[in-house]
Amino acid sequence: MAEQIEKKVVDLLVDNAENDAADAVVQAAAGLAEKAAEGIVNAVKGPIEEAIEAPVAGEEKESKEESKEESKEESKEESKGESKEDFKEESKEAAPATEEKPAAESKAETKEEPKTEEPAAPAKPKEPVTDAEAPILKQVEFYFSDQNLPTDKFLWKAVHSNDGWVPIHTIASFKRMQQFANPEAEDPLAVIVSALRKSPSLLEVSEDGTKVKRVKALQAPDxxxxxxxxxxxxxxxxxxxxxxxxxxxxxxxxxxxxxxxxxxxxxxxxxxxxxxxxxxxxxxxxxxxxxxxxxxxxxxxxxxxxxxxxxxxxxxxxxxxxxxxxxxxxxxxxxxxxxxxxxxxxDGANGKRGPRKFNGFKDNESRKRGNDDDDNGDNKRQRGNPRRGRGGRGRGRGGRGRGGRD
Structure with missing residues (x-):
């Protein structure tokens, strides 16, 4: 009986010892596992965080493609901008240098401060015509008027020989004008030049004051x-x-x-x-x-x-x-x-006519026909008409024109 009790006690002791050893082993293993886990966590913590923050493979690829497209678009916009700027620079002649600014900023500035052209300086008003100048201006404007110029053979040809300009000393030599010149003055024609410069719209005087011309175009009357x-x-x-x-x-x-x-x-x-x-x-x-x-x-x-x-x-x-x-x-x-x-x-009868009056418009037409005929003169002479194509010279002294200038 005692042996049986002793054996049970020994078995219990052995079992307790084995349990204690196992607990110790378990505790030791747990400690080791905890340390190993900490080491593993520390080892993989950085990569895991980077992996969490980094995009997945598909998103990274799309991001790269978008980055490339944005780079291309920016490159194109910059290229276009540079091309436009180059074109503008080449188109401008002696344009002043200006500071380049972004388009948005430029538009904003344009809206806030629109560019306006400075108004042209008003023409300097002409001085009033004096009593001494009035008859001079009236007479010369008549010479160049619609009514007189086409009938005045001498003045018509003078006008058409120098791009419209007629020497003022020629005008001053007309009978009606001789009374206005002052031969005792330093410039005998000064008063005439002064009067002609005050013509409202019909006449223009050259800068040196030696010539005068009609400004308005002359049209043949209908x-x-x-x-x-x-x-x-x-x-x-x-x-x-x-x-x-x-x-x-x-x-x-x-x-x-x-x-x-x-x-x-x-x-x-x-x-x-x-x-x-x-x-x-x-x-x-x-x-x-x-x-x-x-x-x-x-x-x-x-x-x-x-x-x-x-x-x-x-x-x-x-x-x-x-x-x-x-x-x-x-x-x-x-x-x-x-x-x-x-x-x-x-009406329509051909009676006896007096001397033909000069008509500047018809004279120009006849001269133009004469030039056209001269271009084909050889053909006309072969047809037995050597005189044709000379153009009309006009007969008589151009009575009306002479009368207007006298």
Whole structure:
């Protein structure tokens, strides 16, 4: 029995010892495992954190592709920007250097401070025309007017020989202009030049003050404008005593000496002032008899600026008088019809014509035709017409033009 009890005690002791040893082993193993785990954690902690922060393989690939695309787009934008800037720089001539700024900033600045062009400096107003200059300007503007220039053969050719410019000393030599020059002055033509510089819009004077030209383009009148001008024009006769009026049958010996240039000029100025008392006048043409040394016939054509003034003048009752003589008046169209009836002319008839009046527009056309014909002159001469193609020179002295310049 005792042996059995001892054996049980020994077995219990052995079992306790084995359990204690196992606990110790377990504890030791746990300690080792804990340390090993700490080491493993410390060893893999860094890579794990990097792995957590880093994108997965697919995302990294997409990120790289997006980065490449962004780089390409930026490169293209920079290239375009540089190309535009290069183009702008090449297009500008002597453009001032400017600081480059981003497009957004530039647009913002443009909106905030829009560029505005500085207004052009106003033209310096011309000085008023003096009393001494007024008749000078009036006369020269008449020379270059629509009414006179195309009929003045001398002035027309002078204008077309030097790009429109005419020497002022040539203008000053005309009979109506000689009174304005001051030969005793240091510059005899100074007052004429000063007057012409004050022309509102018709004339221009060269910088050196030696030439003058018409600024407005001259257009050939159409039928309507001719009819309107004729309607505003009146015929008036009686500006000479009857015994001084030349006729085609009157011997020159019975007429006496013709008026001197000074006497005729004074008479023309007096007639112009007479008509100006009835309205603004465009022109007054003294009619002449060419077969009697181009003497003044005592009758005129006066063109009013307004039709109503011409109508009022013709309606005057009693008729107006000049130097005590009553004038015979009628409209220009009525006068032309009267002369056609007296001479037996009908519309379209070819009656006897006087000297051809100079017409600058027709002269230019004939010269142009002449040049065209000269280009084919050999062919025309072969057809037996050697004279054709020379162009019209115009006959006579251009009575109306000469009258306007005298």
């Amino acid at each position: 039928d309507k404008s001719k009819d309107e001008a004729n309607a505003r024009t009146v015929y008036a006769k009686g500006f000479l005593p009857e015994d001084k009026v030349p006729t085609k049958d009157t011997p020159a010996s019975e007429l006496g000496a013709p008026l001197t240039r000074e006497e005729e000029l004074a008479l023309q100025i007096e007639i112009e002032k007479f008509f100006e008392g009835y309205g603004k006048i465009v022109q007054v043409r003294l009619r002449r008899r060419t077969e009697q040394q181009n003497r003044f016939k005592g009758s005129v054509f006066a063109e009013f600026e307004k039709l109503e003034d011409a109508t009022k003048f013709l309606a005057l009752d009693p008729k107006p008088t000049f130097q005590g003589r009553e004038l015979k008046t009628m409209s220009k169209p009525a006068y032309c019809e009267m002369k056609k009836a007296e001479l037996g002319f009908t």
